[in-house]
Every structure is written in structure tokens, then in C-alpha cells.
Amino acid sequence: MTLAYPISSLKAHPARLSPDYKSTVKRSPQKPLIIMRHTLSELTGPVYGHETVRENDNDLTIQHKGEPLGERIIVHGHVLDEDGRGVPNTLVELWQANACGRYIHVVDQHPAPLDPNFTGAGRTTSDASGYYKFITIKPGAYPWGNHHNAWRPAHIHFSVFGHSFVSRLVTQMYFPGDPLFPFDPIFNSVTDAAARERMISSFDLENTKPEWALAYRFNIVLRGKNATPMETK
Amino acid sequence: MSGITPSQTVGPYFKYGLTPNGEYEWNDAFDGNLVTPDTSGERIRVEGTVYDGDGKIVPDCMLEIWQADSQGRFSDPQDKRALPNTSFRGFGRVGTSKDGTYAFDTIKPGQVADPDGKPQAPHILMAVFARGMLLHLYTRIYFGGEAANAADPVLALVPADRRATLIAQQANCTGNAVYRFDIHLQGDNETVFFEV
Numbered sequence: 001m002t003l004a005y006p007i008s009s010l011k012a013h014p015a016r017l018s019p020d021y022k023s024t025v026k027r028s029p030q031k032p033l034i035i036m037r038h039t040l041s042e043l044t045g046p047v048y049g050h051e052t053v054r055e056n057d058n059d060l061t062i063q064h065k066g067e068p069l070g071e072r073i074i075v076h077g078h079v080l081d082e083d084g085r086g087v088p089n090t091l092v093e094l095w096q097a098n099a100c101g102r103y104i105h106v107v108d109q110h111p112a113p114l115d116p117n118f119t120g121a122g123r124t125t126s127d128a129s130g131y132y133k134f135i136t137i138k139p140g141a142y143p144w145g146n147h148h149n150a151w152r153p154a155h156i157h158f159s160v161f162g163h164s165f166v167s168r169l170v171t172q173m174y175f176p177g178d179p180l181f182p183f184d185p186i187f188n189s190v191t192d193a194a195a196r197e198r199m200i201s202s203f204d205l206e207n208t209k210p211e212w213a214l215a216y217r218f219n220i221v222l223r224g225k226n227a228t229p230m231e232t233k
Numbered sequence: 234m235s236g237i238t239p240s241q242t243v244g245p246y247f248k249y250g251l252t253p254n255g256e257y258e259w260n261d262a263f264d265g266n267l268v269t270p271d272t273s274g275e276r277i278r279v280e281g282t283v284y285d286g287d288g289k290i291v292p293d294c295m296l297e298i299w300q301a302d303s304q305g306r307f308s309d310p311q312d313k314r315a316l317p318n319t320s321f322r323g324f325g326r327v328g329t330s331k332d333g334t335y336a337f338d339t340i341k342p343g344q345v346a347d348p349d350g351k352p353q354a355p356h357i358l359m360a361v362f363a364r365g366m367l368l369h370l371y372t373r374i375y376f377g378g379e380a381a382n383a384a385d386p387v388l389a390l391v392p393a394d395r396r397a398t399l400i401a402q403q404a405n406c407t408g409n410a411v412y413r414f415d416i417h418l419q420g421d422n423e424t425v426f427f428e429v
Binding site: 005007009010012013014015016018021023024025026027028029030031033034035036037038039040041042043044045046047048052054063082091093094095097103104105106107108119120121122123157159163164165166168169170171172186187189190194195196198199219220221222223 | 235236237238239240241242243244245246247248249250251253256257258259260262285286287289291293297299300301307308309310311312322323324345346347348353356358360362363364365366367368369370371387390391395418419420423424425426427428429
């Protein structure tokens with residue numbers, strides 16, 4: 001079986017059933033997934049460009065009357081495919097908690113304050129080289145109910161499209177050196193240490209703006225068409 | 234590069250960013266209505282409920298669909314076939330409601346060939362995301378009563394006793410056709426998912 005996008009690339013992903021993350025137990029399939037050849041349906045994907053993004057949608061600090069509280073940061077990088085090519089003109093969406101670790105979502109009842117000047121949602125498109133950039137504030141860690149004294153490391157959720165419907169990716173970007181890493185079952189659902197590292201942004205002094213904001217670099221690598229020699233089954 | 238960025242769950246709080254639907258101070262990039270005024274083809278609704286392994290509804294699920302237009306053409310430059318196309322984009326996204334239900338208003342897609350040139354039955358691709366899902370799942374929505382299902386090369390890969398989970402059944406109603414497609418993430422009626 002020849003696959004245009006090798007499924008061997010998928011081994012970087014977490015197992016769908018990762019019992020330490022308790023919600024996976026009833027939400028992961030138990031029957032085998034069906035392996036199939038990619039058809040045009042899988043090899044194409046939605047194409048959304050600048051018409052989907054309003055001016056300043058990539059700056060989460062200027063969406064309200066005042067500035068949000070917290071540490072202003074620049075989050076930027078490239079959307080790449082596995083072959084190292086930039087993925088141009090692709091939609092990048094993000095959402096995150098505020099500086100106190102509180103989401104604006106109505107279900108979030110963590111007793112930390114909401115910030116009237118921060119929604120926590122943004123979107124942009126990558127440029128011709130795959131480069132994207134957001135300005136936001138650094139999100140806080142927050143507690144969750146998975147186990148006693150469970151806290152999520154600070155993270156920003158990312159949603160990216162890429163070349164096809166099978167390159168679709170939703171992930172979380174973490175910050176370097178977080179002391180909560182060893183204790184987080186979602187982060188550790190990725191069992192390969194090198195793959196986990198790819199979810200951690202790097203501090204970027206070179207692009208840090210003096211007197212204004214720290215920068216973090218986060219490259220997002222999507223499946224590539226020729227990442228490894230074509231599989232034959 | 235040495236490997237892709239791993240997937241992580243969409244979590245419980247995606248709604249205000251990805252499917253705000255007027256409930257938050259953020260606009261929807263996408264919604265569940267794929268039909269534009271110039272869209273040709275049979276207008277249909279695909280609706281259903283998402284269930285977990287205990288048969289409980291999943292109220293915090295995000296569903297995305299991707300499909301060809303009524304002529305079997307995708308709105309993507311990678312589809313290089315010389316077929317006329319409308320402004321139909323073929324992509325939709327919704328979050329499930331508090332009762333675990335969802336709906337897309339779209340058109341019945343045309344047929345698309347498989348890599349051997351063999352026609353596939355009309356189908357819609359669906360990606361399923363939720364809290365508790367570390368990596369989204371892919372399934373396919375086929376249409377009940379469609380003669381081409383019998384010769385579809387992908388349905389043929391699926392054990393016969395599981396194929397029904399992929400076939401949306403037409404509801405009894407007047408007006409545009411409504412197809413029911415429930416999703417069972419786990420259990421006896423587990424929906425067939427594809428490793429793609």
C-alpha cells in the first residue's frame with residue numbers, strides 16, 4: 001500500500017488511550033482503525049487565507065479597551081512540513097488562559113480572576129515562507145480535576161491546517177523549563193522525549209523587543225508527503 | 234526536520250476560540266453552514282449526536298467536515314481537474330451542543346475517484362476532536378440508499394458488520410433531506426475510524 005503521507009510519521013503522536021489522562025478512557029476507540037489508501041478526499045484540504053483573518057487578530061493584547069494584565073510576549077515561528085519546507089498561507093489559530101490561568105470559557109470555574117481586557121483567542125495566516133507571529137500575554141498554570149493536586153503547565157493551544165485534511169493538527173505549545181512537566185499526563189502522553197521537546201517553545205533573545213516583550217519561538221511541523229521513503233505493503 | 238509536532242487534546246475550553254457561535258467576543262472563522270447562494274447540488278442536512286464509551290453524550294466535541302462539491306470537485310488548487318466550481322468551500326466546523334448534538338447544512342457531494350480511478354461513493358470526511366482525545370479521529374459519512382455504496386473501495390475495507398456505522402440514514406421529513414449520523418467514540422456501536 002503506497003501512502004502519499006506516510007503513516008509512520010504518526011508515531012510521534014500520543015496513544016489515544018493514555019489512562020493517566022483519565023478522560024481518554026471512555027473517549028478512545030477500542031476497535032482497530034481501518035488503514036486505507038489516501039484518495040483525493042484525504043489529499044486535499046481546506047484553503048483559507050487572509051480573508052478569514054481581520055487586522056490585529058494576531059495581537060491578543062489590543063482586542064479590548066485596555067491592555068490585558070500579565071507578561072506581554074511574542075510567539076512566533078514557522079509552520080513547516082516534515083521535509084523542512086515552509087507551509088505558506090495556512091491558517092493558524094490559538095486560544096489560551098489569561099495570565100492568572102483562567103479561561104474565559106463558561107465551564108472554567110478556577111477561582112482566579114477573569115481579565116476584562118483579555119479574550120485569549122487569535123488567528124493569523126503564515127506568510128509565503130510559512131512564518132507566523134502572535135503578540136499575547138504569557139498564560140498562567142491552572143489546576144484541573146484529573147487527580148489530586150493536578151496542574152497543567154502553562155500552554156497555548158494551537159490549531160493548524162497544512163497541505164491536506166490529513167495534515168490537520170491541534171496541539172499545545174509549552175514554555176521552556178516548566179517545573180510541572182514531570183507531573184502532567186497530557187504532556188507526557190507523548191512518550192518519546194524528543195517528540196515532547198518539539199512541543200516546547202524556545203526562549204528567543206534575538207527577537208525579544210527591548211523595553212517591551214520577551215519572544216518565544218515555536219515551529220510547528222506537519223506531516224510531509226515525502227518524509228520517509230514510500231511505504232509498500 | 235526530525236519528526237512532526239505531536240498532537241495534544243483540544244481540551245474542554247476551545248469553544249470561545251474555535252466555535253464561539255455568538256456566545257463569546259470572538260467571530261467564527263467557520264460554521265456549520267457550507268451552502269452559499271450559488272452552490273449547486275442537492276441541499277442536505279447532516280445531524281447527529283456524539284456518545285462516549287458509556288453511552289453518555291459528549292457536549293464538548295468539535296467536528297470538522299471536508300467534502301467535494303456536487304460534481305465531485307474539491308475547493309483546493311491541488312485538485313487540478315478541469316471541472317467548473319462554485320464558491321462552495323467544502324469545509325465546516327461546529328461544536329456539539331449541551332445535549333451532544335450537531336448539525337451541518339451542506340450539499341450531497343459528487344463522486345470522487347480512488348487512486349486507481351475507481352469511483353468512490355459520495356462521502357464526506359469528518360474529523361472528531363474533544364477533551365479526552367489526544368489525537369483527533371477521522372471517519373467518513375456515506376449516504377443510505379446510495380447505490381454506489383456497494384462498490385465503494387473504502388467501505389469494502391470495513392468488516393461488513395461495522396459498515397452501517399459509516400452510513401448516514403435519511404430521516405423521514407419534508408423539505409431538504411436530513412441524514413442522521415451518530416458518532417460512538419467507543420463501545421458496541423463504535424463508529425469506524427480510519428488510520429490516515
